[in-house]
Amino acid sequence: MLTTLQIKSAKPAERAFKLADAGGLFVLVQPNGSKLWRYKFRLDGVEGLQALGAFPEVTLADARHAHAESRKLIAKGIHPVQARREERESRAQEELHRVKGSFGAVCADWKTATGADLRPATVLQRNREIEKDLSPHFKDRPISKITRLELTTALKEVEARAPEVARNLRNYLWGIFEHAIDSGLIADNPVPPVRVLRKRNQENHPALSLELLGKFLRKLDAIDTIYEQTRIAMLLVVLTACRKAEVTGAKWSEIDLKAAEWEVPAERMKAGRAHWVPLSRQAVKLLQKLRALVPEENVYLFPNRLDPDRPMANRSLNALMERLGFSGDGTPHGMRATFSTHFNAIGASIDVIEHCLAHVPGNRVRAAYNRHGYRAERREMLQAWATCVDQLRSGLPSKVPAPSSKSKANC
Template structure:
């Protein structure tokens, strides 16, 4: 059997050589001078070799102790190398569960990993719904101990109050548990399938008819107790055919008053593509008046009155329509449908209409070849729409424009000068009335 002095005294040679101890344990002396503990064994007739560390970090006594444990495993038919690997993985897994294994920690990591590519408004909504309905129930629970029955019960409870929120929560949970699988915390996803929730009764956003839009605009003009920024936000939703969140979350840095254009960045758009919006004369007038109402250092067009670092509250414009008596007849988002219906009925170019609405082309092959942005046509169309809105606000009869004079048609487009001659009174004051 070896002694510590023998191991210390061993000199390196041109080739590696062994210093045997007992029972298959030996020191491998390398040409570079390192001395490595090795255990040679046979299991089911197959030779194996286990590394037990390096001398002097692993002393002779330590090596013999590890060797003795490994020999016991071999006697039981257990591969000592695999047993040690399993033990290391088990310890690492236990530590992972201790530090990162509860629902709250996994949720935070998932949020950080996925939130960067989402719109800020989407992240805010997601966090709000999770913190209200999931965090109180599951935050400190080990994620591996949460069962499908528990998740189903939680979703059913929320569904009774808010079906759409329950659907959102199920989607969040699916992502959270998939992230836990990828992190090595769990092996299976316990989130229940969509069928546990009632089928969505999907309806389009209600849109105001021309008569109702005319009535709504006149009521919007007449109300004296309305915050002026809210009135302007509502008019911009109507005039630009943009989504409500795109308008209320707008920033001054996106507006080019000299070019009469609004460039909404991709991260704020539903389809994840930047959207160019030509601004009619009416929109320009509103923005100039808004600039005088909003503090010069404001980032947002419509800063939240309670917290200027956030944009206008999401439901402000919906609440305005309800307040004016149009609940169920239309929504701010439905103004896009009113715009689309008007120009589709008038025979305007579908491509121009869809570009104004920031819709992805339905025909992918055609879209791949047609790179035209229709900027001039879109400017004419939105100016014509603003003039038409003027007529509705004044409750004037339709101009009776023929198909061939609608901007964006195949036969030609109405120029801005023609639009001005058709409606010379266009323009808004801060009260929203024509100047």
């Protein structure tokens, strides 16, 4: 059997040579002077070789101990090299779960991986919903221990309060657990199928008729306890036919008052395409008034009253309509339907209407060939709409001419 002195004294030769110990254990002395522990064994008639480290980092006693452990495995019919590899993989997996395996850690990685392609408003909404309804239940839990039943129960609780949020949360959870699978933390996705939630109510946003729009505008003008910026935001939603979030999240850098136009960047648009909005005289007048109300250093047209670095709260305009008694009759988003219904009813150009609404053309072939932006026509239509809105605000009856009328863009 070997001694430590023998191993230390062994000098390298031109070719590698062995210093045998016992039971298949030996030191392989390399020409470069390194001394490597090896264990030669047979398992089921097949010869194998196991590396046990290098001398002197692995001492003679250490090598004999590792050799003895491997011989025990051989006696049980277990391949020692494979057993050591599985042990390393198990330790690595345990470390991965310790560092990256909590729901909160996986969720954070998933947010980073998926957030770049989302609109800022979408990211804010997603973070808010996760922090409110998922993090309190699961943040510090190992993701591998979370069951389908737990997820279903959590989603059902949210659904009782906010069905749309529950659907959003289920989509987030699916992405989070898929990310965990891709990261090697779990093998299967426990998120319940869509069927565990009630089917979405596909009703469209309620929209005010022209008559109700007139009543709403007069009531909006008459009440003097409304924050003026909120009033202006509501009027701009009506005048521009833009989505609520596009108006409330607008920045002064997007507005050109001299050219009477507003360019909404692609990242703030639902379809991911920049949207050009011609501003009517009435809209420009409102923005000039707003400019005098909002401090120059503010980025947003409608800064949040509690935090000027954020835009107006998402539900402010809905709350305004509810306050004025129109919650069951219309929504801010429904103002777009009022605009569209009016101009479709009087036979205006569908293409111009759809461009004003920033809708993606349904006919892809036609859209590919028709590159006309209808800018002049859109400006004319939105100015006509603003004139119509003025008539409604004053209480004058709206007159919808026949489609053949030359003034078919008027109220």
